[in-house]
Amino acid sequence: MTSTRPLRADASRNRQSLLAAAADEFAERGLNASVADIARRAGVGKGTVFRHFPTKDDLLAAIVLDRIDALNAVGERLLDAADPGAALSEFLTVAAEQRQQRDLSFLQEAGELNAEVTRVRAQLFQTVHRLVDRAREHGAVRADITGADVILLMCAPNYVTSYVPDASPDLWQRYLAIIFDGLRPEGAHPLPHPPPMSLDATHTPD
Amino acid sequence: MTSTRPLRADASRNRQSLLAAAADEFAERGLNASVADIARRAGVGKGTVFRHFPTKDDLLAAIVLDRIDALNAVGERLLDAADPGAALSEFLTVAAEQRQQRDLSFLQEAGELNAEVTRVRAQLFQTVHRLVDRAREHGAVRADITGADVILLMCAPNYVTSYVPDASPDLWQRYLAIIFDGLRPEGAHPLPHPPPMSLDATHTPD
Amino acid sequence: MTSTRPLRADASRNRQSLLAAAADEFAERGLNASVADIARRAGVGKGTVFRHFPTKDDLLAAIVLDRIDALNAVGERLLDAADPGAALSEFLTVAAEQRQQRDLSFLQEAGELNAEVTRVRAQLFQTVHRLVDRAREHGAVRADITGADVILLMCAPNYVTSYVPDASPDLWQRYLAIIFDGLRPEGAHPLPHPPPMSLDATHTPD
């Protein structure tokens, strides 16, 4: 949060290349993707990676940050939608599409990440909570469902399809639909366990 | 399948310690858990690990094998149950309980593992297919659900709760219930995507 | 053959230290010399070895390459000498001096080494063949001697003296002289076995 003066043009270009390259490399190789490969893919020297991101983990955090921010923007926009049920459904669809593009599921391993991520994630959580509250009030989802539930279930469709070797890239739609059916009021059975109190945003559902 | 003569008493004890220690260590540290740490945890020398499991991957395979076998046994028993819907539900419950005990989700990263694993996994798949077929015929699950769907969704409850820092150990029950509601015929909406053809069992949903 | 831009000054210095240290270490400990020891002896970190030579074998190959190249250069120069007999003798002397400086006889154990080595070795073989042909035509060596014979016998003087614990460093001269006498036409007895067809240069007489 040090008062970042704007980067020189080339530096900013490098930063972008790096984020893209890193996201690709991580998506392909998981957390073990090597900094050297990322640098090569970005067309810069290894040293440059560390000038921009003091640590491999910081690089990871930056990627996650971008992603969460983008998703949060979508969520906030949908808060004003006319049909709250459709809005929630749309939000989950966008979230899954985003995850599908680049599988960052391995992030689960990556422990706490940095504080900035936690902050942005907390924002996203707020947004989801509001989306869910509106949907619930509208009767679009069952009464016993919370924002936390949706946050947790949000990644399941992609997770689930990641096991299918040569899956259609849209297979997640099937499982999102099934899960969403489970969230609806119609035919709902009482739930055997209360929802988690709050997700402290230090962990990583995205 | 080499006609393994029964292990010496101490050797067999070591093998058990190793499997337990390795499962714990893998669960805590993921695939990068080091053989040295596993050995230390099991209270044996590093060399002993390799005597029992020529390769880190073989160790992993042994753990997975045990797990799948156990689960398959449960599934086969449930094939004879009176209520096919309850049987399927029971099966998913046992699967989740097993996964809850030790999280092996990192296995997703692991490549093919060995052939034995693939074989046993294929058996398990068969069992699940039969459980699902029976449940469907009984009207306990919707008509458009296949065995493959259930295999894929089976792990979702644990995956989802793994994001909650200090979750109640039974939280998965909540998400299994939601997902199972999504599988029921009541209130089902048509699914936007066909199910995957077949899971080739070289990959790792367990 | 990748268009290697010239190494940075320090890197090139390190490369030289490494080659020297490795040659010494190999000479003292044989093929089992450890990369760690080589690094220590060169005064660099272990990682630096692998930056310069991706593999222990590549390091070995580099050493061998240098040696063969140097010897070949001498041989080619001697092809123009006035007295072909003296030229051959001189060549064998230089070869033995080179080997005496650093004993690489352990190389016999080493497998194929890399293709570059094979290529350069084939060149050296050509050179020797020509030296021997000229000497034979001049009557300086017996008629039934081939280039292959000389290539094989070339290393014998050093091999032989390597058994003498505190030998004079010039002792090889004695055995080179004896062997060379065996190659002369005077007093030659017919040979009981034909010469080898061709040495395929994937093996390692140097």
Place this chain on the structure above:
Amino acid sequence: MTSTRPLRADASRNRQSLLAAAADEFAERGLNASVADIARRAGVGKGTVFRHFPTKDDLLAAIVLDRIDALNAVGERLLDAADPGAALSEFLTVAAEQRQQRDLSFLQEAGELNAEVTRVRAQLFQTVHRLVDRAREHGAVRADITGADVILLMCAPNYVTSYVPDASPDLWQRYLAIIFDGLRPEGAHPLPHPPPMSLDATHTPD
């Protein structure tokens, strides 16, 4: 030299299997041949190897011992031969045949070996010295040749042919003949270096 009571029948059989297996394995794999492989090849347990030979080096020593003893026996018998020149030639032939059967040239690496070996080797050296002295007195070898010279040159033919990939098993005969021609009085040129004083038999020309 502890007053070895005669071995039990099976033990003695094991000892022989071991020596044979070890010689083969060493010949095929060099000094790095593993004790486990030797044991397997001999059809005994690994522990048995160490009961008979407290150390891998001791096993090696035992093999060498057998070999030297056998060769020495031949040498001593030839001391009484009618033609001292032929006797020396015959001796060198037998030595080369023996070495050809099983290549133990890697032994050079094997440092000092044990005292027993040194003792037996000293005997062999004596024998060779006497064979050479007789041959010299008879004019069968040049006057400036010593027993030490012959001991050293003795192994050269096998060494030299070990570089030829698919050599005829008798190729050594060619090089023994060349070297022997170099030892003859006819056409001998004066030698540029005095012979080594004495070979202290702690090193290993066989």
Place this chain on the structure above:
DNA sequence: GATGAATGAGTATTCATTCAT
């Protein structure tokens, strides 16, 4: 005596990170 299970020092190699150019 024989066996093979256990041990741990040793090895090549990788990779995040630092720093001289």
Place this chain on the structure above:
DNA sequence: GATGAATGAATACTCATTCAT
């Protein structure tokens, strides 16, 4: 600012040797 050379901790795996069975 950018580069890539240097570093060394970490890792899977091997093998001579010891020792309980």
